Amino acid sequence: MKTPIFKRYTGTLLIAIAMMGITACQKYLEVSPISSFGPDYTFNSVTNAQKAVLGAYAALTGDAGYGIRLSMYYPYDNDEMMGQGATPYPDGERRDIAHYNTQPSNSQLAGPFNQLYHGIEMANLCIYYIPKMEQYTSGSASDQKALKRLYGEALALRAQFYFEVIRNWGDVPASFQPSSFESDLFKARTNRDTIYNRVLADLATASNLVPWKTEDPSVTNERINQGGVRALRARIALFRGGFSLRQSKTMERPADYKTYYQIAKDECAAIMARNDHRLNASYQAVFKDALDAHAKDPAGEIIWEVGMTGGSSGVGDSKLGYYNGPRLNGATGNGALTILPSYFYSFDPNDTRRDVTCAPYNISSAGIIQPRTLVTMVDGKFRRDWISNPSVLTSTAQYFGINWPVIRYSDVLLMFAEADNELAGAPSAAAKAAFEQVRTRGFGGNATLIGTTPADKTGFFNAIVKERAFEFGAEGIRKYDLIRWNLLKTKLDEAKAQMAEMAKPVADRILPYKNYPLNMYFQANATSVVPLNSYYQPEPATAPANSVTVAWVTAPTVSGTTTTPSTITSTLLTYFAINFTPNKSELLPLPQQTVEANPILGGQWYGY
Template sequence: MKKINHIKQFFGIVLALFFSSSCEDVLDVENNATVSEQAVFNSLSYTNSAVVGIYNQLIGDNAYGNRISCLYPQTADDFKTSGDYNCNDRRGIGMYGACSSNVELNNPFKQLYTGIERANICIKYIPLSNLYENGTEEEKAMMRIHYGEALTLRAQFYHELLRNWGDLPAQFVPSADMQDLFLPKTDRDEIYDQLLEDLELASELLPWRTESPFQNVRVTKGTAKGLRARIALARGGYALRRETNMMERKPDYLDFYRIAMQECKEIMARRDQHNLNPDYESIFRYLHGQGSDPTGEILFEVGAFGGNSKTDSKLAYYNGMVHNVNSRYGRGGGGIEATPTYFYEFDSIADVRRDVTLAIYEVDKESKASMVSASGFKDGKFRRSWTNITGTSQNLAVNWPLLRFADVLLMYAEADNEVNGAPSADAVNALKEVRQRAYAGSSDTGVIPADKQGFFDAIVKERLLEFGGEGIRKYDLIRWNLLGTKIAETRDKLRQFMDGTGRYSNVPEFIYSIPEDYDATVSSGEMINRIEFYGGGTERVFFFPTPAEAPEGEDYVRVSWRDAINEDLINSERKGWAQYFEPDHKELFPLYDEILQQNYNLTQDYGY
């Protein structure tokens, strides 16, 4: 009886939240405390509110509103968390030195499992509903959509857990149906296999984007297929194994690359539903509430609203371009920093992604665009000035992009190359599409290698340039077993940058510029071009030595460029780049102490 009452109480809370937005609706519904699970799922509106309760676990400070989006994906060869090392806070996570007592590992873990529990309840009861089998055609169609949504969201929650913690307890039924809630760990491959089956079913149940009755912030057929491709690549990739404490890939990995290839191919065949947005920057402005996503490039985004820590996000407040508290926009940004060498990975002339991805200036107290030192670059895809919220608010209603069509193209190209032993013409064209958009439609996208290793290397590079700041890079490198390699390469590049050697031999020690009135309505590239630099335009000042004579007068402001990097930022206990990373160990997080204490069947593995 207690278990049944627990379910009733849960749905009472969800329904109360859902209906509280309308006084008339509240007056028309049953007493939530007495609604049975059967009654919930024999009502379309109640079922919808239960599914909304699953979506709710995607957002807020403990999910993609901050910690899972901004803290967990750091650090690779692109961005890191700002500040000095402490094993018990966000810097411990970003420097691969998190202790099992780090509280940042607690609530996100619990919230992901809460989302799974809510999904499990819907997945059990929706197919048992009378409406599912015997309702009108419209009712049956809607119930199938809700069923597909629950399956897809559960897969997303599990995927996030597995890629951060490895093997974990697998529960695919409501807690009320469990004889024992203290489950041991299940091999991640078994869980992924179930998720792939679930997503295959979900893709049959869900409509395409333009056929969906809901907004873009709810999952569709494209979401399910794209997530299935992503999970298939994770299943077929390298992973830290509990039995050996080694990064390994299973012999049947090509079976899963074939799944990814097929799912991406089916999405690519529906350009009426999902395609590349021709304007790279507009993708991210859209997430801030500017304009629309007419091409459906974003297959799924996590919606943020409400101005609170539960249903909103701190995107563009915690992370993103720095906005001075006294600027006309209010305080924002600064929590995530870029490696200066990332700036030099982009084509210096044509690639529009650089100036969107990397914020190399800040909005100062006078609301001017003021250059920052090379150690102060931020992630530029999130900017308070792109929202319509000013003042002291930390919650800016900025959505998080979980999956884009560019990812579909590059996953297809990667899978095709691996399956066929070399890229097909379709794989080459998929990569070329992404490059052409980055080069503003130019047909001159450079040479694309025709051999397997060369093409794979090109994919590795392209994904670095395309998805910077979107929480993807670290997990890509893990499934390729390249994380340690790229961290070591980045340290070497930073040292060359500091010393002015190798490809950085002409990088200037200092940059001189005059701050320019910041205009949030113009493109990122245009805003940088409006800044007056001493020694030439942007095509020169970043790539040639500092002029022999410093400019006279007080208008020019000097910032350190190559001179901003020192050994402390490269290899020190406080600030070193990914200082505490250890291969075959730190690819995963430790379980939080309290979680272990609550389940006597859980173990702290992977060398922790």
């Protein structure tokens, strides 16, 4: 069983600093002393320096981190899933975020914003003090090696914190030294390109300090290794070279964007040239047998994951499997993230990733499947009936200790393919091979099912856009991909149009929607989803024996010229991305208390 690397030190952050409040109810810059130990003590041994770095890792976790808000509030709505729907809406919190109605007063902004900056501060302290330790330059060989690794990890963590802040808030205040050295804590915004350039340089440094996975196999992938550093650098480079919403209130891309695509390609190529990480032969096993079973992935596909403490609370744990996924007996758990029907039907029926990502059921305490309808389907990568070691099938707890995957090897392959295509004007043989490796695994290893890979630049790019949706559904990636491609509005509109087509009376639909069944039949008392008719063809005239009948889609009825809206219209299109405004909604507003506390910020930007 995996043990999160910082579990032993939870609650023991060993640096005497005053931090910004990390809960939504606290005020910006409210001071909360977190330890009585100063840097002279903290950075006097390798052991204590490690504890300090683990304190920075801890800022990734919990309710304000990837435990729920950064992983399951902020990345939605997108063309895969809808965030929490239904009433009350507007609600001033998660529903407003999901449906692009976020106001600066939203109660879910301050906690993540402040916790990310707390992580930056923790990393800054480690980055400043570790190289000044006597053991860093004159200690034993093992001490020097350990401290250089910790220094590299701190550089990578700071890059991840800034990356998350930028992709949600754009240009933000930046500091690269401990706050105690700042002459003025009220800082203006720094252009995101400046921050990106700094962290890209930092990651280049870190890649020479942090070992590859095979060089230290005893360490779990909850601790970033060289593959993770390089993959993170590739990801940030693509965002540095991609589109983003600027102060001009327009989506812009830098003129030298290919410089950053080259960085991404080179870093991915370096990872691909080794055997530290590879695709697990089974897509399902990445989630069911590794993340959900709290086990080590033998393929090393999950390059870096955020280690959650397990069995604790909102401080260092996650609500993965409780906030999302199938509910217990239809009552316990939120089931808050909804798979869009348009996304479900975008999968080829032979693509094994569909039934990993999409879970059309609840689960009974006896493990019996309770089918859901098409319009209430939930995501399935972090489902309670897959969680084991220990099992939480019948648990009423909200925290299951499930780690959040930051980056997987399949992302490296697809980033390489995307960057290569953009740089060369068409995909090379290597780019096609990387793309096909991911796609073939998705089809259970059967290369005859994957179709023909496009050979032109536009066709290959469009294939990449689709493939990343199939590969990374429910992993908090899609919305930000669409933003860096300047495709968010386009894809949201496409999803709305597709669902509107499904909402029509069957006779009025165009193909392929005309063939989609209104009812599905599932095997009664099954412990796994066993549909007895095809999701892609009309249901049989009579229900199969020993089946459970589910109204897969509520059929519209026509009376004269009046059409009763289908369930798709009434439950999804009412809320899905309903307030998205292009050239505004691509970023969140800063927390209002932050703007009020710091007039140098210049108020809200981007139309807020």
